Amino acid sequence: MAWVLLFLHIFLFHFPSFSSSSSYSFNFSCHHDESSALLLNKTATWQNGTDCCSWHGVTCDTIYGHVIGLDLGDEGLDGILQPNSTLFDLAHLQTLNLSSNDFSNSHFHSKFGGFFNLTHLDLSNSFFKGEVPTQISHLSKLESLHLSENFDLIWGETTLKRFVQNATNLRELFLNQTNMSSIRLNSINFLFNKSSYLVTLNLKSTELSGKLKKNALCLPSIQELDMSENSYLQGELPELSCNAFLTTLDLSDCGFQGPIPLSFSNFTHLNSISLSENQLNGSIPSSFSNLQRLIHVDLSFNSFSGQIPDVFSAMTKLQELNLASNKLQGQIPFSLFNLTQLVTLDCSHNKLEGPLGNKITGFQKLTYFSLSDNFLNGTIPPTLLSLPSLEHLELSNNRFTGHISAISSYSLDTLYLSGNKLQGNIPKSIFNLTTLTRLDLSSNNLSGVVDFQLFSKLHWLFFLSLSHNSQLSLTFESNVSFIYSRLRILYFPSVNLTEFPKIEFPRLDSLDLSNNKLNGSVPNWLLEISGSLNLAGNRFTSIDQISTQSIGTYYSSSRNINQLGGLDLSFNLLAGDLSVSICNMSSLQTLNLEHNQLTGIIPQCLADLSSLQVLNLQMNKFHGTLPSNFSKMSALETLNLYGNQLEGHIPRSLSLCKGLKFLNLGSNKIEDEFPDWLQTLQDLKVLLLRDNKLHGIIVNLNTKHPFPSLTIFDISGNNFSGPLPNAYFEKFEAMKNVAELVYMTNNIGQLGLNNRANPVSIRSIAPYYDSVIVASKGNKMTWVKIPNILVIIDLSRNKFEGEIPNVIDELQALIGLNLSHNRLIGPIPKSMGNLTNLEWLDLSSNMLTDVIPAKLTNLGFLAVLDFSNNHLVGEIPRGKQFETFSNDSYVGNLELCGFPLSKKCGPEQYSQPSLNNSFWSDAKFGFGWKPVAIGYGCGFVIGIGLGYCMFLIGKPRWLVMIFGGQPKRRVKRRTRVSRNHGATMNQNQMVAMS
Template sequence: MKQNQSFMSWLLLFLHLFLFTSSSSSFNFLCHDDESSALLQFKSSFNITTYSIYCDETASKTATWKNGTDCCLWHGVTCHTISGHVVGLNLICEGIKGEVPIQISHLSKLESLHLSQNDELVWKETTLKRLVQNATNLKELFLEQTDMSSIRPDSIDLIFNQSSSLVTLNLQKTGLSGKLKKSFLCLPNIQELDMSWNNLEGQLPELSCSSTSLRISDFSDCQFNGPIPQSFSNFTHLTSLILSRNNLIGSIPSSLLTLPHLTYLDASYNALSGQIPNVFRKSNRFQKLDLSYNKIGGLLPTSLSNLQKLIFFSLSNNSFSGKIPNVFSGMTKLKEVYLDSNKLEGQIPSSLITLTQLVRLDCSYNKLEGSLLNKFSKFQKLTDMRLNNNLLNGTIPPSLLSLPSLKNLYLTNNRFTGHISAISSYSLKELYLCGNKLEGNIPKSISNLANLSDIDLSSNNLSGVFNFQHFSNLQNLVSLSLSHNSQLSLKFESNVNYNFSQLLDLDLSFMSLTEFPKSSRTFSKLGYLDLSNNKLSGRVPNWLLESVDSLAFLNLSQNFFTSINLISRENDQLLGLDLSYNLLDGDLPVSICNITSLQVLNLAHNKLTGIIPQCLTSFGSLQVLDLQMNRFYGSLPSNFSNDFLHTLNLNDNQLEGHFPKSLSRCEGLEFLNLGSNKIQDNFPDWLQTLQYLTVLVLRDNMLHGIIANLEIKHSFPSLIIFDISNNNFSGPLPKAFLTKFEAMKNDVTESEYMMNSAYIPTLNDNTDSQFVEKPWYYDSMTTVTKGIKITMVKIPTVLVIIDLSRNKFEGEMPNVTGELHALIGLNLSHNRLSGLIPQSMGNLTNLEWLDLSSNMFTGHIPAELTNLGFLAFLNLSNNHLVGEIPQGEQFNTFSNDSYKGNLALCGFPLSKKCGPEQHSPASANNFWNEEKFEFGWKPVAIGYGCGFVIGIGLGYFVFLIGKPRWLVMIFGGQPKRRVNRRRTRVRRTNGLTMNQMVQMS
């Protein structure tokens, strides 16, 4: 009884104290005055800017921060429930602008500080140091995307070292730069450390005195170099290590892969090498392994079978070779396997096809071969399979085309044969079978795949008749390509209203089509239409240019169209129009000026006449105007004013008059071809100021006069092709030009094709429905090689040429010619040049053809010319050369025709023997180490690839001029060089006929 009374007394006392405390709290704030004052001073020191679109916050937290209120009730502020001290401050994504005030260090009881994603919040070194020193209980510090650019890396070491309370430190994207110490940071309790996306230098820090409890470490995108430190293996609790996008070298330490808790390893985008350590058996808790985008080589280790808990496995973009080991049968939890972009060979192992949990499999861009076994039925969860760009053959297994979850199937660029079986994978979105040897009909079952967005069956041997209406059932269809199936016929029914409501990209080129639907309502969103290389004839359908408001690129080249319908209304959507290689005749309708948005207009190789409309040269958006090989006459347009014009090709017309000086306003001009016209004028000196001009062709006109040596500081700095042949120029060779051709002085080590910078938006075959760009137009030109005129539809950037032949130039050949080290071809024939051939010509080691014939050169042939190891064609005929012909190297391959008309020459290959007094100076390099030309496998291999059928033409070209180095560089695997802004970004090369690539006249 007494115990109960005592208990009741204590209970009454507790209730009394509780009521007193509650009553008192209505008058006293929990927050401490000094901390409230510090927070208000912090707020007053910055401004609030517009919130980031990446932030979830809808209102400013600091709007609730008001004097006279309890700071523990302010948004973003957390107080200790008993002491009332501020222990947490969260202003993430607050839009703070200004410098962090020193008063923040007064919050000495802080345990957690979140100021991330305030890009304009600036830290001073003293402020950060004072905060870390005073806040001795600070466990979480998130400063991601704040501005710490003024803080030196060695100061970071001093600021945070011995911060015994820090568990989490995030300094991602803080603008830190400079070199870190090798023994960077000493954090005894650290568990999560993020230094990513900074511009740090030197080697990865050792972290040797930091806590072995470190679980997550991110040093990605920091420019670190050197090897991965062995000390990382000491962090036995490490679950995630991210080292991607650095400059790391060496191999991955084998001890790293013994860490018992490691679930995420990303060392992608580095320069790592060596073999993957063969110690995976000790890492039974591996869940994710990503070593992609390195330069790791060697064979895949067979001990992969020990990773039985692995979920994610990526070795993509490395240099692994050999076979894929058949070790996957025990790895039953694998969901994602990425072995793409290596050098793997052999068949796909059977154990890989038994993984029932597999969701994604990518073995693309290897050398895998053999047939696919019909054992895909276990892949019930597979959504993405990519086996493209291998050497796989046989038929496509029906079980692969009936997987219930399959969304993306990429089998492009293999050697699959046979028919395409019925497809019942109703979840399928992307189907890429391009570049195989598939034959027979397109299965009608394809029309039942309601989710299909992308179909590419191009470059196969498909045949039969397919009703185009079947495709219109696919209401989600975005991209369709059936090109390069010449035996495949499409049936278009006139009484059917096709409805492609989502179609953006349609490629039906190279199909021998004779008809096409005649209604704009068929393609309400069509942006890209390619009907080139077919048998379409008559007038260009009016609705194509008039009624499809979305159409941006229209390619009707290589058909039999005879006329263009008038364009009655303004069109501000069409960006590219290609009607080249047709039978268009008559005047170009002035109504074409209504297409004000044009970037590319290609009407080349037709029979168009009349005067070129002035509007075409004043379009503000026009990048390419190609009217070559027509019958246009009259003067050139006089009102050029377009900074974006990159290519102007009016070659082979009947244009006359003078050069319009307004061309100098086109400051972005890169390609100018006015050859084979009737222009009468002096050389347009003002063209020298065009800094990006790469190709200048004025050949076969009526140009005359002396080319003045004007004192222009940067004269033609980008020029690599200079052809003014077959005119009436006189006086000395333009030495000032030769001196300032800077782009011709640099030796060329890479090659690609010259092309305009206009691109077509198209679906990328390596990502899920992501738009990329593919080239729309390649520059083309006619050049004379080995005395034969050749038209090239693609110009290699290594084709560096000077052709001044068939003029009236006189005087000596300048020594500076020998400084143009990138020259591939030099033609000075049929002029009045005299004096000695400069010895400096021996420096042109890339030269492949040299024509100095029909001049008045005297003296000996310089022995230095034997240094020209790539020289395949030499013509020194009809000069006044004397003495013995040099011997050795390529000179042992030239015939009598190279020297005829030089009566005082002697020695091999001429029948005239040399006497003692006729010997020329000894050859500087007389040994023979160059193989003679043979017609081997390379010309044939050139043509190998999806949709690319010009190999025979190129093979003939190789045979013609003798194994040209520039051609071998393009197709022989050497790296590529970028010239100016012209780049080739082609993933799938559109096919070209031999007549397009090589046209002989």
């Protein structure tokens, strides 16, 4: 395609001139051959016979008339730029701008290397692809090269080396968002340290990896350096000591570690520094006080510790300071409040403490202020609530007390005060904040009566949460109708609501009225809300008959209809049959009716809802058979029918639900063989079939990789027989990969930490957590939000026979293993000592023989052990965790001796005890892995201790030993689990049942 076919059309009439001059004095007209290269066909704006030097976007030499500049940036050009394009005939070009167009599938042709006079080339964001040709090194006069945001443009090391060596006048080099993955880091120093004129270098998001040398970027004239978003970089921050004129430095979102080098304090010309999202530690250097020209400082999302030093007071020009998500402690220096130019201050997610002080008057230009997730106390200063420019104020999850004073910051857009200990009434001044869009006062001790009608004055409000203020009451005027036209997210759980009248919410996406005192029948108008509806923990007794005609009619005149996507009516008083009219909600994605008194048969039509992803009907009184008509169109990910009275077979059509991740059919009356046909489900992570009437031998293997994602396998309390399913132990791939599970756990909770751009976006998600009801010795509890690293096999209380296979040691990620109350024989495999992540092990009530392998003392995290009621002999191994277990772990093994038993070891004289016919009685079975579950809200180790003590009445000695003897590496990992799981549980998520 000729060049003219790409861009010589009517739009070029509007091109701005690339030259700074708007008029020309020509000795010669535009050359005919160059005019022809630009114009092959007559257009409305570039007309044949006119001087092309007068055309917009064209710059000519004022002496000879040669075309020396083309500025065609951001003009909507598209198509493939061919090598034979007449563009490449413009041999005198000095500046060429083709940026922000769409040349998809066009290669960066070697013909560009023919523009020998080119000083400025901008091809950024134009979708060029392929390798940068070596001919680019011919552009020796280049002063500025912009190739950024061509994601499929690939640099070779030789090409880059030649180019940098030849372009000795280069001052600006923008390669961000190109592919430099083949460039060796040890060659970066050689490539750029000879660029004595380079002023700007942008290597952002170029896929660089490896360890950067400290002197790798010694650029004597550099002023702006950006290497951000290269997350595979390693090592410490480069020294950059020879970059004396540096003004802008961005090394954010890389893999740098260690402290900030002292050399950084020499950058006295620096006005912007960003080191966020690395793994930096240590303290903020006091020498930062030398950097008095700083305007922008971002050290967020690192591990800086210690106090905030008093180094920022000298930065009188500072406009943005971000220290969020570190480990900073102590009080906030009052000198920060005197930075009069500050626009943004974010110290959230640290460990700061103490009061804020009563006078915060210096922030006259402050628009964004966040101190959330710290330990700050005292009252909220009234002066903070009257700053004239303040738009975003976030003080959530601290320890502030007292009343909320009058608010006169009338430019407020966002006000987050949740998770404190604030008292008293909601100030009336809040209802004068007409620009407010987000208001969160949840989880405080607010009281008084609030007329909901007042919120109608906040015309721009789209997020409102008053939840968990137990002394707060809401009133509604039934005779007055208001339209809350912009409100999309409304959270009112735990505010003592006894009624919620019909209110028009044309755009509501999420309504949470859980844990209140609402009763009666759920009205149809509530079921017409688009998005999610949470009515859990109320006193509703029934759901109104749902008809196809009623769904979505209430707001039909004010918006496009989106039917209800999520309905949670768990922990209510719903009784009777579940009407098939529930299936009229054709857009339903989540249906949670657990812990009610529903009876009858589960409607078959629920299996036909192609949009349904979560179906939780556990702990009801459903009987009959399971829905059996699941199809390939099903989007089902969670099916939880635990604790009902269901009978019959497990429907084979479940194998068609290819996205199924969680299947809990436990504690029913299902009578069937093991559903081996489920092994083809690639995403199935949790399979619980405990306490049914399942039977037979587990032998079927129909696929090469059965259950590849399974991490919880519980078929306890059935009538399975034959040998243990060794073939499965060999194939449970997800239970072998420890590193992947640790990675998943360490990244839990990252979502939502860096949500400054739209802090409410995370809050708008209505969460659903898969739950497991576990039982031991007559006690039941609900365990919600299962940790990703929880890897469990429970085959207890069956009739399995034979020996424990050695291959079980391949399941390196196992946390809990329960094979108790079976008919297993032979020795305990020594290979079990390789299960180094194991935290509880129950082999009790079998016929195991021989000695306890000494290798089991390698299990350094083992907190709960039960070998009782077997035929084990010899001396109990000593060392590590085995020093913490009590007699209960070994009772019923008559030939065992040594600590902690009172029986001392003597000569080796063993005799096999006789079998007891009552040996298999369910009345004798001991703990399972389930009691441990109660502790996961407080961390693995504490949880195991609590669960064990509660259900075994264990002695405290072993608990003390555990806290004193856990390896440091493991404690750190467990702390992460506690923070990411336990800290987020609320009253809805952990409910004890007995």
